[in-house]
Amino acid sequence: MKQVVARVLSNKKLSSGCYVMWLEVPEVALMVKPGQFVMVLCRGEGQTSPLLRRPLSVHRIDGDRLALLYAAVGQGTGWLAGRKTGGQVDVLGPLGNGFTIDAGAKKLLLVGGGAMGIAPMIAFADEAVDKGLEVTVLQGVRNADLLYPQDELPSSVTFEAATEDGSVGRKEFVTGAIAELSPDHDRIYACGPIPMYQAIAGNTLILSSKPTQVCLEQMMACGWGVCYGCTIKTQNGLAKVCQDGPVFDINDVVWDSVVDPRIGRV
Numbered sequence: 435m436k437q438v439v440a441r442v443l444s445n446k447k448l449s450s451g452c453y454v455m456w457l458e459v460p461e462v463a464l465m466v467k468p469g470q471f472v473m474v475l476c477r478g479e480g481q482t483s484p485l486l487r488r489p490l491s492v493h494r495i496d497g498d499r500l501a502l503l504y505a506a507v508g509q510g511t512g513w514l515a516g517r518k519t520g521g522q523v524d525v526l527g528p529l530g531n532g533f534t535i536d537a538g539a540k541k542l543l544l545v546g547g548g549a550m551g552i553a554p555m556i557a558f559a560d561e562a563v564d565k566g567l568e569v570t571v572l573q574g575v576r577n578a579d580l581l582y583p584q585d586e587l588p589s590s591v592t593f594e595a596a597t598e599d600g601s602v603g604r605k606e607f608v609t610g611a612i613a614e615l616s617p618d619h620d621r622i623y624a625c626g627p628i629p630m631y632q633a634i635a636g637n638t639l640i641l642s643s644k645p646t647q648v649c650l651e652q653m654m655a656c657g658w659g660v661c662y663g664c665t666i667k668t669q670n671g672l673a674k675v676c677q678d679g680p681v682f683d684i685n686d687v688v689w690d691s692v693v694d695p696r697i698g699r700v
């Protein structure tokens with residue numbers, strides 16, 4: 435883990451409210467793997483607010499550069515959206531464990547729940563394609579405006595969309611699409627809201643023979659195992675999402691004890 439000042443290479447709006455920021459940051463980019471994250475200081479020199487760094491998944495990796503996907507929804511990410519090419523951003527990372535691909539994996543289903551759930555899946559799709567694996571990326575969103583641009587995906591990836599309003603792709607919740615697509619895949623990887631994981635974990639048809647890894651979002655104060663603020667219950671005892679995760683086997687997590695950071699206990 436390094437704390438470094440990264441140089442902003444670009445920072446552009448991708449879809450409604452979503453931005454991609456490319457950073458030149460060799461100290462982190464050359465070590466990071468998909469599923470890991472960085473803690474970003476979302477304020478300038480001399481400013482004191484927001485106090486805490488913001489955890490962001492690594493969205494893409496290219497040599498000494500990496501990209502972050504974020505939604506400009508508050509003071510911190512609003513500040514981030516205002517950074518221009520050539521500007522500087524203070525970054526701590528890489529943090530967490532990342533996704534793993536076992537030797538028997540051939541056909542992967544990568545699921546992004548919501549506009550931000552897709553964030554770590556694109557770096558992971560790049561890696562899986564490089565390894566010669568078949569990859570389907572499934573994104574579930576409320577409507578077409580929130581979809582990730584397909585022309586940003588590796589060309590060999592199959593893209594599936596599920597929208598709640600039916601404006602593009604399958605008209606259903608993402609969990610329904612996972613159930614339909616999972617029989618044709620041998621591994622599932624997902625990133626999204628806690629209720630999505632709880633629905634997957636409760637669906638024995640999906641999980642019966644599919645090893646499934648999930649990337650958890652939790653409120654994080656430190657991001658590197660010091661504050662215990664991100665602790666969850668697992669089958670093996672308490673675990674810190676920032677250090678033992680954020681990627682877990684779905685069967686290891688005690689789901690009814692996990693707090694959804696967006697809506698409180700579920």
Ligand code: FES
Pocket residue numbers: 653654655656657658659660661662663664665674675676677
């Ligand atoms: Fe502090 Fe995980 S965020 S221990």
